[in-house]
Amino acid sequence: MTPSRPLVAALLGLLSISPAAAERRVSVLIDTSGSMLRNDAPLYTVQLAKILGDLTEPGDRYQVTRLPPTDSEVDICDAPPTEALRLAMRSGDYAGFKAAIQGFIGRYNGGNKFAGSIHTALQLLTLDPAQQRLLLFIADSGGLSDECEGSLTRELQAFRNSGGMVAAVNIGSSTGGFGGNPAFNFTRAASNSSELIEAVAEVYQRFLGSREAKTGRLSSGSVEVEVGPYVKEAFLVVAVDGEIGAIQPDPSNPSAKNADLNLRGGGQTVGLDGRTRSYRIVRLTHPQGGRWRFQAGSASGGWMLLEESAIAIRPLESVTAGPEALLTFEVYDERTGERIVGGSHPPIQAEVEVDGQRLALRDDGNGGDKTAGDGVLTAVARLPQTGRRTVSAMLKGGDLERRLSLSLDVREPGWKLEPQLPARAEVGDPLLLEVRARSEGGGADKPAYLDARVAGGASVQLRDDGTGGDRTAGDGVYSASWTPPAAGEVAIVVQPPPGVRGEPVERKLEALGKLSFSGAPPAVRLGPVGSGEEAAGKIDLSGAAVQGEVTLTVDTDLDLSNTELLIETDAGWTNLHDNPSVRLRSDGRRQIGLRLAVAACPTACAPEQAHTVTLRAPRADGSVVEIRAPLVVEVVGDPFLKCYWPWIAAAVSTLLGAIVAYGYISPSRFGARDGVQISQEADLSEGFFYPFRAQPGSGVGLYRDARLYLSSDYRLSGRRVNVLAKLRADRGRVKIEPAPGQSLWRETIDGDWEELPPEETQARTGVVYRNHEKTLYFELRTGG
Numbered sequence: 001m002t003p004s005r006p007l008v009a010a011l012l013g014l015l016s017i018s019p020a021a022a023e024r025r026v027s028v029l030i031d032t033s034g035s036m037l038r039n040d041a042p043l044y045t046v047q048l049a050k051i052l053g054d055l056t057e058p059g060d061r062y063q064v065t066r067l068p069p070t071d072s073e074v075d076i077c078d079a080p081p082t083e084a085l086r087l088a089m090r091s092g093d094y095a096g097f098k099a100a101i102q103g104f105i106g107r108y109n110g111g112n113k114f115a116g117s118i119h120t121a122l123q124l125l126t127l128d129p130a131q132q133r134l135l136l137f138i139a140d141s142g143g144l145s146d147e148c149e150g151s152l153t154r155e156l157q158a159f160r161n162s163g164g165m166v167a168a169v170n171i172g173s174s175t176g177g178f179g180g181n182p183a184f185n186f187t188r189a190a191s192n193s194s195e196l197i198e199a200v201a202e203v204y205q206r207f208l209g210s211r212e213a214k215t216g217r218l219s220s221g222s223v224e225v226e227v228g229p230y231v232k233e234a235f236l237v238v239a240v241d242g243e244i245g246a247i248q249p250d251p252s253n254p255s256a257k258n259a260d261l262n263l264r265g266g267g268q269t270v271g272l273d274g275r276t277r278s279y280r281i282v283r284l285t286h287p288q289g290g291r292w293r294f295q296a297g298s299a300s301g302g303w304m305l306l307e308e309s310a311i312a313i314r315p316l317e318s319v320t321a322g323p324e325a326l327l328t329f330e331v332y333d334e335r336t337g338e339r340i341v342g343g344s345h346p347p348i349q350a351e352v353e354v355d356g357q358r359l360a361l362r363d364d365g366n367g368g369d370k371t372a373g374d375g376v377l378t379a380v381a382r383l384p385q386t387g388r389r390t391v392s393a394m395l396k397g398g399d400l401e402r403r404l405s406l407s408l409d410v411r412e413p414g415w416k417l418e419p420q421l422p423a424r425a426e427v428g429d430p431l432l433l434e435v436r437a438r439s440e441g442g443g444a445d446k447p448a449y450l451d452a453r454v455a456g457g458a459s460v461q462l463r464d465d466g467t468g469g470d471r472t473a474g475d476g477v478y479s480a481s482w483t484p485p486a487a488g489e490v491a492i493v494v495q496p497p498p499g500v501r502g503e504p505v506e507r508k509l510e511a512l513g514k515l516s517f518s519g520a521p522p523a524v525r526l527g528p529v530g531s532g533e534e535a536a537g538k539i540d541l542s543g544a545a546v547q548g549e550v551t552l553t554v555d556t557d558l559d560l561s562n563t564e565l566l567i568e569t570d571a572g573w574t575n576l577h578d579n580p581s582v583r584l585r586s587d588g589r590r591q592i593g594l595r596l597a598v599a600a601c602p603t604a605c606a607p608e609q610a611h612t613v614t615l616r617a618p619r620a621d622g623s624v625v626e627i628r629a630p631l632v633v634e635v636v637g638d639p640f641l642k643c644y645w646p647w648i649a650a651a652v653s654t655l656l657g658a659i660v661a662y663g664y665i666s667p668s669r670f671g672a673r674d675g676v677q678i679s680q681e682a683d684l685s686e687g688f689f690y691p692f693r694a695q696p697g698s699g700v701g702l703y704r705d706a707r708l709y710l711s712s713d714y715r716l717s718g719r720r721v722n723v724l725a726k727l728r729a730d731r732g733r734v735k736i737e738p739a740p741g742q743s744l745w746r747e748t749i750d751g752d753w754e755e756l757p758p759e760e761t762q763a764r765t766g767v768v769y770r771n772h773e774k775t776l777y778f779e780l781r782t783g784g
Contacts, residue, residue, distance in 0.1 A: 024132045025061040027121035028052065031139030031171075032066040032110035039140050039171045042271035046102050047279070048200055053089050053097045054264035054281060055235070063088040064101060065121045067110045077148035079116030081123040088124070094264045107272065112141060115148050122155065125164060130390060130405050133164040134207045138200065140171035143178050156183035163392065165207055169199040209401035214305040221298045223247075225305045227254070229289040230345055232310035232334055235263075236282040238296045238303045243268070243765070244278040245297030245732050254288035257335075274749060286310075286335045297732070309400050310334040313350055313361075313393055316376060318409040318503065320440045325383040325410070326368050327352070329361060329393075331375045341375040346398035350377050353392045354408065357381050386410050413440035414501030415447060417494050420477070424510045424620035425484050427548030432469055434479045435462055435494050437502075447500045450478045455491040462494070484511035487549040513548035515584065515617045515625050517541070524613065526596040527605075527634030539592040539613060539629045546584045552615040553581050556631065560603040563635060567613075568593035576613070596633060604637035660702075667700035668729035669693075670708075671782065676727070678714055678778045684768065689781065690716045692727075705729050709739075714776060724771055727763065734780055736763040743772040 030045050049064045056062045064087045068079075087104040089097045118135075125133045135156070144152050160166050160183055167186040168178035178187045186206055188199040214225055218238070227234050238247060247261050260283040268278035282294065296303070316328040331340045331348055350361040361377035362369050369378040383389075389408040395401070420434040435450055450462040462480045466473030469481040484490060490511050495504035521543065526535040556576045558565055566573040567580055573595060574580040582592055594613070611631040616624050670692035679687025692698050692708060697718015700706045706729040711722040723739040737760035738744045744756040747768040756769075763780050770777045 023059055023061060024056070024134075025125050026052065026056070026134045026136070027063050027065055027124050028136045028138065029065045029114075029117055029121050030067075030105060031112075031137075031141060032105060032108055033112040033141070034109055035140050036108040036171070037272070040108070041273045042275065042277065043102065043105070043269050044271075045138055046105055047267075047269040047277060049101050049105075050098045050267045050269065051237070051279065051281070053101075054094055054267065056089060058091040061088075061124055063121070063124055064104065065117045066105060067117050068113055069109070070111045076113055076115050077151050079113070079119060081120040082116050083120075085117050085120045086124075098267050102269065114144050115152060118152055118155065122159060125159065127159060127162040127164075129163040129392070132207075132403075132405075133159075134203075135159065135164065135166050136200070136203055137166075137168040137178065138171075139168065139178075143170075143181060149181075153181055153183045156181075159183075160185060167203040167206070169203065209403060210306055210308075211399045211401055216303055218296060218299070218301050218303060221296050223294040223296060223303045225292050225294075225303075227284070227287050227289050227292055227305070228307055230310045230333060230340070231287055231289065231307045232285075233308045234284040234287050235306050235308075236284075236294065236303060237279060238282075238294075238301060239277070239279040240299040240301030241275060241277055242299060243276065244280050244299060244301075247280055247282055248295045250293035250295070253292050254290040256284045256288065257286035259284050259287075309402060311340060311345060311348065311395065311397075311400060312402070312404060313377065313395065313406070315391075315406060315408050318411050319383060320413045320416070321383050321386045321410050322413060322440070323382050323384065324380050327354070327359070327361075327379045327381055327408070329377045329406075331363075331377065339375045342373065346400075348377075348395055348397040348400070350396075351394045352379065352406075354381055354389055355383060383410050386412050411503070412501065414503070415496055416440050417450065417496070417502060417505045419492070419494055419505060419507045421492065421507050421509055422620065424512055424618075424622075425490075426512050426514045426620045427484050427487055428514060429620075430481045430483045432479055433460065433462060433482050433492070434477050436477050437464075437496075438476065445500070447478075447496045447502075449497060451495050451497060452480065452482075453493045453495075454482070455493075457485070487511050487513045511548075512618060512620055513546060513550035513584075513586075515547075515550040515552075516545045517625065517627055518543045518545075521627065521629045523630035523632050524594055525607075525632045526594065527607065527632075528636055529596060529598050529634070530636040531598060531600045531602060531638050533598050535596045537594045537596075539594060539615075541584070541590045541592065541615075541627070544584060544590060544627070546586045546588075548586060550584045550617050551581050552584065552617045552627075553579060554613065554615050555579065556611065556613045558605075558611040558613075558631060558633060560605055560633075560635060562599040562602040563605075564597045564599075566595040566597060568595075582615070596635075598635055601638045601643035602635050605633050605635040607632050607634040609633075663702040664700060667703065668705045668731050669700055670698060670706050670729045670734070671732065673782050674734070675781055676710070676716060676778050677781050678710075678716070678776070680714070680775060680777070682768070682770075682774075682777050684777060684779050687777070692716075692729075700729075710778065712742075712771065712776065724776065725769075726760075728760070730762075734763040735760045736769070737761070745770050745772065 028049060053062060065085055068085065087100060121135055125135060156166050166184045168184050169188050169190055170178050171190050178184055186203060188202060190199045249259065263281040263283045266280035268276055270276050310333050312334050313329040313331050316330045319325050319327055332338060333340055352359050352361060359379040359381055361379050363373060363377050365372035368380050387410055389410060391406040391408045393404040393406055416438045418436040420436060425431045433452055437447060452460045452462055460480050460482050462478035463470055464474060464478045470479040488511055489508055491506055491508050493504055493506045496502040521540050524537040524539055526537050529535045554567055554576060556565055565576045567576055569580050569582050611633060613629045613631050615627040618624055672693060675689050675691040677684045677687050677689050695708055695716050698706055698708055708716055708718060708727045709720050709723045710716055710725045710727060712724045713722055724742050725739060725744055726737045728735045738756055738758055745753045746756055748754055765780050765782060768777060768779050
C-alpha cells in the first residue's frame with residue numbers, strides 16, 4: 001500500500017511550521033481513548049507528531065498532550081496542568097523526541113476527559129499576543145465533555161481572543177461537538193486515516209497562511225516541482241510505506257543559499273498494524289525560482305512542496321501622536337531587506353490593527369499615500385497617546401495570507417524634517433542643501449535655522465530667509481550652499497536647533513570627482529606576439545583634466561581565446577574582462593599600463609582588425625564621460641596538431657579510465673550502519689552485532705557487488721569457509737542466498753517459520769532467520 005494523496009498533502013501541510021524569527025508555540029492534543037485504536041491503527045498521529053517536531057527550531061516551543069489514562073479524575077473541570085500528560089520537545093533533541101513519542105501515546109487505552117489536558121496545553125501556549133500559537137485537537141469524541149464544556153469553552157475563547165488559533169479534527173463523519181463550539185477557529189471531520197492526516201495538514205496551512213500546496217506522485221522515484229519567486233524557505237516532504245532512501249538533487253537545479261536534503265534525519269513509525277511508514281524532508285533556504293528536480297530512490301509514494309513567502313512589511317518611520325496620525329509601512333523582501341516595488345508577485349492587500357482600529361493600508365497615492373505603487377503603504381489612525389505599540393498586520397495577495405506582529409513607535413509632535421538632497425554631487429561644484437520643515441503640532445514656533453552636520457566636516461546652518469542661497473523666504477524650505485571637498489560617500493545629519501522638538505534625519509550622498517577630456521588618446525599598439533609571449537603598451541590620458549579623484553570602469557571588445565589583455569590597477573594587473581576600475585587623481589598619473597599575455601594555441605588576430613579599450617566615469621547628473629582608446633593587436637596562431645593532440649590522447653585515456661572506474665563504482669556496497677545480529681539462541685539480545693563494512697573482505701570487486709559469507713561457526717567474512725548463507729549488497733538493500741546443501745528458515749509475522757528458496761531473495765530488516773538445526777539465529781539491522 002502506498003501513501004494516499006491526502007497523506008502526502010498532510011505531511012507537507014505540516015511543513016508550514018517552518019522556522020521564523022519569532023518564537024512559535026504549538027500544542028497538539030491527541031485523543032488517546034480506546035476508540036482511537038479502531039480509527040488510527042497505523043498510528044498516523046505519531047507520525048505527524050514526529051514531523052511537527054522535525055520542523056520546529058530550537059527556539060520554538062512544541063509539545064504533544066494526551067488524555068489522562070482513566071476517567072477517575074476528581075473535580076474534573078478544575079483539573080490542573082499535569083506533567084505526565086505532556087511530552088515537550090527539548091531544544092534540539094529531535095532524536096529523543098521521536099524515540100519517546102510512540103511510547104508516550106501508547107496503544108490508545110486512555111480515558112475521555114479533556115479538562116486536565118487542555119489546561120496542560122494552555123500552560124505552554126499562554127495568552128501572549130506577541131507569539132504565534134496553535135492548539136490543535138485530534139479526537140474521535142463528540143466534543144468537550146458535557147459537564148465541563150461551558151468552563152472549557154470560556155478558557156479556549158480567551159486564548160483565541162488573545163490571537164491564538166484553536167482547531168479540531170474530529171475522526172468520524174461529522175465535526176461532532178467541536179463544530180458548533182464558538183471557541184474554535186476551524187473544525188474538520190475525518191472519516192478515515194487519510195482524511196485525518198489531510199485535515200491536520202489543512203489546519204497548519206491555515207495557521208501560517210499557506211493557501212496552496214503543490215503535490216504529486218513519485219514517478220520512478222523522481223520529483224519535479226516549480227518554486228516561485230520571493231520564497232524564504234521551501235519544504236519538500238516525500239512519504240512512502242516501508243523504508244525510504246536518500247533524496248538526491250539534480251545538478252541542473254537552480255541555486256539556494258542552503259539545501260538540507262535530510263532535515264532532522266527524517267523518521268519512520270511502525271503502526272499497530274505492523275507496517276512501517278517513513279518520510280524524509282528537504283529544506284531549501286532562499287531558493288531561486290524555477291524548476292527543481294530530485295530523485296528519491298525507486299519506492300512508490302507521494303511528495304508535496306510548501307513555499308514560505310519572504311514578503312513582509314515593516315514600519316518605515318516613527319509615528320506622531322495625534323487625531324490623524326499617518327502610519328507608513330514598507331513592503332520588503334525578508335531575504336535581502338530590500339523594498340519590493342512591483343515585481344512578479346500579485347498586488348499586496350495589507351490590513352493592520354492598532355489601538356482597536358482596523359485599518360486598510362493603501363499604495364494608490366490617495367488618503368495620505370504620497371506615491372502610488374512605490375511599495376510604501378499608508379493609513380491614517382487616531383493615536384492620542386505616545387509610546388510603543390504592538391500592531392497586528394495581515395498580508396494577502398495571490399497565495400499569500402500572512403499574519404505579522406509588528407512594533408510601532410508613537411512619539412510627541414514636533415517638526416518633521418524632509419531633506420531634499422540629490423543622490424550625487426561633484427567635487428568642487430557648490431551644492432544647494434535644502435530641507436523642508438513641517439510642523440506636526442500645528443502651532444509650534446518655527447525654527448530660526450536648521451543645523452546640517454557633515455561627517456568629518458563643519459556644521460552648516462540652513463535658513464529660510466531668502467539669503468545664503470535660500471530661494472524663497474518663509475516657504476518652509478531651509479537652504480544653504482555647500483561644496484564637497486573630496487570624493488566619497490558623505491553622511492549629512494540635519495536637526496533642529498536646541499529647544500525645538502524634532503527628530504534628526506540622516507541622508508547620504510556620493511561626492512564624485514570631476515573629469516574632462518580634450519581630444520582622443522593615441523592608439524595603443526601590441527604585437528606581433530605568439531604562443532608564450534607578451535607585449536606591453538600604455539593608454540595615454542595626458543589630455544584628461546581631473547578634479548579630486550575619479551574612478552573609471554574599463555572594458556574592451558577584444559576577445560581572443562588563450563589571450564589575456566591586462567590593465568594596471570591599484571590592485572595589480574587585472575584582466576579587462578573582469579570589469580576592473582582605475583583611479584585618476586588630480587596630482588596622479590595620466591598613463592595606464594596595458595599588457596597582452598598569449599598562452600599556447602591562441603586565436604590569431606590581424607592588425608587590420610579594429611578594437612577599442614573604453615574608459616567610463618559617472619557624473620552627478622547621471623550622464624557618463626566616455627574615453628575610447630583605439631587598440632591595434634597582432635597575434636600569431638599555432639599549428640593545428642600542436643594544439644589538439646593532447647585532446648585526442650586525453651579522450652582515449654578517459655575512455656579506458658571510465659571503463660575501469662565504472663567497474664568499481666557501479667557495484668553495490670553495504671550501508672555504512674548496516675550489519676547482522678548473530679546469536680546461538682532465539683533471543684537475539686544474547687548475541688553480537690557485526691557491522692558489514694567492518695568485516696574482512698566486505699568491499700566490492702571489479703564489476704562485483706560487495707558480499708559476505710555467514711558460516712555455521714558464527715563468523716562473518718569474505719571467505720567461503722563452512723558457508724551457511726551468502727549476503728550480497730544490492731542498491732541499498734541486501735540479498736540473501738542459502739549455501740548449496742544448506743537450508744535457511746525465516747520467521748513470519750504470525751510466529752511460524754518458512755523455508756527460504758534455494759535461489760537469492762531479498763533479505764528483510766528486522767526479521768529473524770535461522771539454520772535448519774536451530775543452532776544459529778540472525779537478524780539484519782541498521783545501526784546495531
